[in-house]
Amino acid sequence: MLDPKVLRADPRAVAENLARRGFVFDAAAYAELEAERKAVQSAAESLQAQRNTLSRRIGEARQQGENAAELMAQVSELGDQLKSRQAALASIRQKLDAWLVGVPNLLDSEVPDGKDPKDNLELRRWGEPADLDFEPLDHVQLGERWGLIDTQQAAAMSGARFSVLQGELALLHRALTQFMLDVHTRRHGYQECYVPYLVNAASLEGTGQLPKFREDLFALDGEEHFLIPTAEVPLTNLLRDTILEAPDLPWKKLAHTPCFRAEAGSYGMDTRGLIRQHQFEKVELVLAVRPEESEAALEELTLHAEAILKELGLPYRVVSLCGGDMGFAAARTYDLEVWLPSQKTYREISSCSNFRDFQARRVKARFRPGPGEAPQLLHTLNGSGLAVGRTLVAVLENRQCEDGSVRIPECLEPWMDGVTRLGAAE
RNA sequence: GGAGAGGUGGCUGAGUGGCUGAAAGCGCUCCCCUGCUAAGGGAGUAUGGGCUGAUACCCCAUCGAGGGUUCGAAUCCCUCCCUCUCCGCCA
Numbered sequence: 001m002l003d004p005k006v007l008r009a010d011p012r013a014v015a016e017n018l019a020r021r022g023f024v025f026d027a028a029a030y031a032e033l034e035a036e037r038k039a040v041q042s043a044a045e046s047l048q049a050q051r052n053t054l055s056r057r058i059g060e061a062r063q064q065g066e067n068a069a070e071l072m073a074q075v076s077e078l079g080d081q082l083k084s085r086q087a088a089l090a091s092i093r094q095k096l097d098a099w100l101v102g103v104p105n106l107l108d109s110e111v112p113d114g115k116d117p118k119d120n121l122e123l124r125r126w127g128e129p130a131d132l133d134f135e136p137l138d139h140v141q142l143g144e145r146w147g148l149i150d151t152q153q154a155a156a157m158s159g160a161r162f163s164v165l166q167g168e169l170a171l172l173h174r175a176l177t178q179f180m181l182d183v184h185t186r187r188h189g190y191q192e193c194y195v196p197y198l199v200n201a202a203s204l205e206g207t208g209q210l211p212k213f214r215e216d217l218f219a220l221d222g223e224e225h226f227l228i229p230t231a232e233v234p235l236t237n238l239l240r241d242t243i244l245e246a247p248d249l250p251w252k253k254l255a256h257t258p259c260f261r262a263e264a265g266s267y268g269m270d271t272r273g274l275i276r277q278h279q280f281e282k283v284e285l286v287l288a289v290r291p292e293e294s295e296a297a298l299e300e301l302t303l304h305a306e307a308i309l310k311e312l313g314l315p316y317r318v319v320s321l322c323g324g325d326m327g328f329a330a331a332r333t334y335d336l337e338v339w340l341p342s343q344k345t346y347r348e349i350s351s352c353s354n355f356r357d358f359q360a361r362r363v364k365a366r367f368r369p370g371p372g373e374a375p376q377l378l379h380t381l382n383g384s385g386l387a388v389g390r391t392l393v394a395v396l397e398n399r400q401c402e403d404g405s406v407r408i409p410e411c412l413e414p415w416m417d418g419v420t421r422l423g424a425a426e
Numbered sequence: 427g428g429a430g431a432g433g434u435g436g437c438u439g440a441g442u443g444g445c446u447g448a449a450a451g452c453g454c455u456c457c458c459c460u461g462c463u464a465a466g467g468g469a470g471u472a473u474g475g476g477c478u479g480a481u482a483c484c485c486c487a488u489c490g491a492g493g494g495u496u497c498g499a500a501u502c503c504c505u506c507c508c509u510c511u512c513c514g515c516c517a
Contacts, residue, residue: 041475048487049484051497052486055497056498058444058498059498060444072498076497243436364473371455372470
């Protein structure tokens with residue numbers, strides 16, 4: 001949620017900023033509604049103040065045994081006026097709130113202009129795509145070659161966009177997860193959390209998935225609960241209504257969870273393989289920092305995610321998302337894109353964002369700068385470190401050999417039970 | 427799922443209709459005293475909103491949430507949520 005004070009102070013600047021992401025903000029209409037709110041609120045509050053004083057006097061008069069009938073008559077008159085003002089105020093408030101929760105975050109000034117992914121700005125590349133002297137297979141072909149991936153059975157039991165992994169492939173999937181968890185907890189200082197996979201609507205509002213992106217979610221028992229689309233939701237909601245003390249910062253948490261996405265509106269996109277599934281695993285990093293530290297924290301967070309790709313020896317690039325491609329709650333986002341030989345292109349494998357105080361305001365996540373000082377909103381950030389399914393795809397495709405076997409990255413050795421090459425047994 | 431108890435400030439915990447935004451204690455901050463340590467004394471210490479040049483006053487709201495009764499509600503009534511205890515069930 002945007003700071004209402006900023007909105008009031010300079011609605012036109014807000015409108016200009018939001019226009020960069022293709023969002024139309026009607027500053028004039030907002031200002032009008034806001035002015036109305038102010039007038040009605042002042043009127044209502046002064047009536048309340050009158051009622052309070054008179055009521056107090058009634059109490060005093062009674063205690064002294066005086067007759068308070070006249071005072072009571074006065075307050076009764078106020079009552080009706082008050083009720084109508086309060087009702088008016090409530091309805092304006094509701095309108096304003098409904099509006100406000102639908103307004104995306106302001107973009108950082110560094111966010112590149114642009115409408116779609118083509119306009120994203122490449123910041124850097126790491127690693128060289130292998131120069132293969134054979135035609136690479138894609139990950140589905142590789143998996144099927146060894147009988148370790150089964151999309152038919154998955155489709156039969158669940159439908160499209162699900163998959164079954166078996167044997168060494170399932171082991172590799174688990175090894176990747178363990179590897180990521182260990183690197184981030186031991187080397188990067190995140191605390192691991194086990195969190196609910198079902199959350200309520202309020203939690204999703206806190207992080208910005210609701211109310212606008214309902215169609216991307218899976219709902220259960222009549223919208224009482226939703227399957228989490230990312231661990232960002234439960235992790236960020238750990239901060240709800242809390243005030244962290246200065247020594248608790250930076251606050252760094254991590255969780256490995258399944259993620260569930262309805263993928264509405266992606267018909268026909270990435271229908272093959274593991275790239276776009278209704279269910280996938282992800283190791284998610286979330287941090288909360290002092291406002292002045294969030295820019296640096298985004299750089300660091302991105303490096304944490306990059307570290308995984310480097311260790312796995314997967315070529316990638318970092319892009320800064322342009323205004324039109326940015327998510328609803330983010331002020332700035334860096335995507336990590338890994339090289340996929342079969343597609344001869346870089347594909348998103350991680351997304352690292354600075355939300356500034358946008359989420360913090362919604363979940364009331366604050367910190368106390370010093371003892372006795374007033375609490376301030378935190379800045380929150382999160383990034384995938386990484387999406388496990390897509391990492392699996394990248395490992396398969398980038399480390400394949402001509403015979404279709406796949407060299408397992410050395411860093412995964414502790415979890416691979418002696419398997420160094422997928423398909424070597426044949 | 428059944429029965430019961432309960433949800434008050436950073437914490438513990440008073441408070442059954444009016445001067446209680448909330449006693450007391452703890453914690454925390456500042457000051458004083460004490461030649462160290464320990465102890466002692468004093469003051470302060472919720473959040474959001476309105477107003478404002480103001481993080482000063484003043485005003486409004488908030489004692490799990492939402493409704494209601496009343497001139498007036500932390501206190502009474504209704505609905506919901508959550509927590510705890512016992513029983514049942516269960517990985």
